[in-house]
Amino acid sequence: MPFKNFKNKLLIFIILFSIFSMPISTFAYSKKVVLGGENIGISINSKGVLVVGFYNVGKTSPGKDANLQIGDIITKIDDTDIKKISDLSIVTINDQEELQITYLRNNKTKKTTLKLTKDKDNSYKTGLYVKDKIIGIGTLSFIDPETKTFAGLGHEITEKTTGTKFEIKDGTIFKSDVTSITKSTINNPGEKNATFNQNEIYGIITDNKTTGIYGIYQSKINTDNLIEVASLNEITLGKAYIHTVISNNTIEKFEINIIKINHNDKTKNILFEITDKRLLSKTGGIVQGMSGSPITQNNKLVGAVNYVIVDSPTMGYGILIENMLNDLEN
Numbered sequence: 524m525p526f527k528n529f530k531n532k533l534l535i536f537i538i539l540f541s542i543f544s545m546p547i548s549t550f551a552y553s554k555k556v557v558l559g560g561e562n563i564g565i566s567i568n569s570k571g572v573l574v575v576g577f578y579n580v581g582k583t584s585p586g587k588d589a590n591l592q593i594g595d596i597i598t599k600i601d602d603t604d605i606k607k608i609s610d611l612s613i614v615t616i617n618d619q620e621e622l623q624i625t626y627l628r629n630n631k632t633k634k635t636t637l638k639l640t641k642d643k644d645n646s647y648k649t650g651l652y653v654k655d656k657i658i659g660i661g662t663l664s665f666i667d668p669e670t671k672t673f674a675g676l677g678h679e680i681t682e683k684t685t686g687t688k689f690e691i692k693d694g695t696i697f698k699s700d701v702t703s704i705t706k707s708t709i710n711n712p713g714e715k716n717a718t719f720n721q722n723e724i725y726g727i728i729t730d731n732k733t734t735g736i737y738g739i740y741q742s743k744i745n746t747d748n749l750i751e752v753a754s755l756n757e758i759t760l761g762k763a764y765i766h767t768v769i770s771n772n773t774i775e776k777f778e779i780n781i782i783k784i785n786h787n788d789k790t791k792n793i794l795f796e797i798t799d800k801r802l803l804s805k806t807g808g809i810v811q812g813m814s815g816s817p818i819t820q821n822n823k824l825v826g827a828v829n830y831v832i833v834d835s836p837t838m839g840y841g842i843l844i845e846n847m848l849n850d851l852e853n
Contacts, residue, residue: 555749558824559663559675559817560766560774562701564719565736566658567680567694567728571598571627572605575684576652580640585650589624589637594685597653598632599625606692607655620647627690657682657689660699660717662767662815663725664827664847666740668749673726673740674851675815677829677842678790679733694728696738697721700771706807707836715769715812733789734842734850735815735827752844753823758784763795765828767816769805777802779818786843793818793826793841808836817844 574595577586597605601623605611622637639647657680666673675696679688699719707713728738760783764776777799785792795818797803809831818826818841826841 555668555751556824557666557668557744557746558748558750558766558819559665559673559815560768561663562699562715562717562768562772562812563661563663563675563725564658564697564699564717564721565661565675565680565694565728566656566697566721567689567691567731567736568607569596569655570690570692571596572608572611572653572655573597573682573685573689574626574651575654575682578650578652580648580650583640583650585638585640585648587650589635591624591626591635591637591651592628594628594682594687595633596627596690597624598627608653611649611653622649654682654684660715660719660812661736662813662817662828663696664735664815664817665750665824665844666744667851668744668746671740671744672737672851674735674737674827674847676735677815677827677847678735680731680736688733689731691728691731694731694736694738695721696725696728696736698723698725698772701768701812704769704806704810706805707810707831708807709836710833712831712833712836713807713810715810717812730850732850734847735829737851750819750822750824752848753820753825755786755843755845757823758793758820758825758843760784763818763820763825765797765813765816765818767813767828769802776819781820782838789846790829790842791840792843792846794838795841796838803837809839810836 577584624635624637661676664674682689699717701715701717703716705713725742726738726740730737763781779795780798781795783794813828816828826844829842830840832838
């Protein structure tokens, strides 16, 4: 299930299923990891200030006139580094009519001149809508007790307006409690409604990758919940379980049925249906915020929930846990 973004409902619903072969590898991670399932708050900061839209000042749009595009990341104005929106505000309040903009587009550094325009209040405007942070909730997949690293979500975080992966500078995961559930219906995925406490930090996010979010776990690690990682050839069709939170922060186990196993994709590897009647009654299927919920089979960790099929929300996809472990090691 895609990561639930409170500010921008950050959703990618993938319905296609492709086939890919991935060899069994030997990784440096632990043979046993701490099983996740906790509901977590997620906050990530961009590498600069992300352009997400434009507005007109009078009859002109300064941002468009400067040939900036949605998805560009502003990293410098004149000689000042831009790391957050407040940096941009400080620069633009000066009585300058032109700004030299340094920005990233497709990871390439470019430059342009932004000609500011005065509005009716006689103040200079950039004509840009920008963003520097995304906050939402998801699910912790596992913790490696040896390296004290963690993984979650099972898919990348994207910015809703641009539809592209959010390039992060850093971020945190923190305490979050589920207060209620909005049930899923056909073509209308539900969501976990939650509160969070950003002061109770669990860990630092270092990477936002195609396979999930990764970072350093800083809170106390409970090794009472260690679980062995399944090899690819141990995963079978049939009964399995997802571990997730539907109330407060109590992790519960719910039965699913694995319909198809797909070794030939980076993220969409396990096609499954929810068979647990209690979960279906409570959620209607997969809901926003379940992203990262670990999948177990025969008391081994095999994957994590990451996508829902919107026209059949009782069905979804999971990523193979080895794909996440591989990216965690890298």
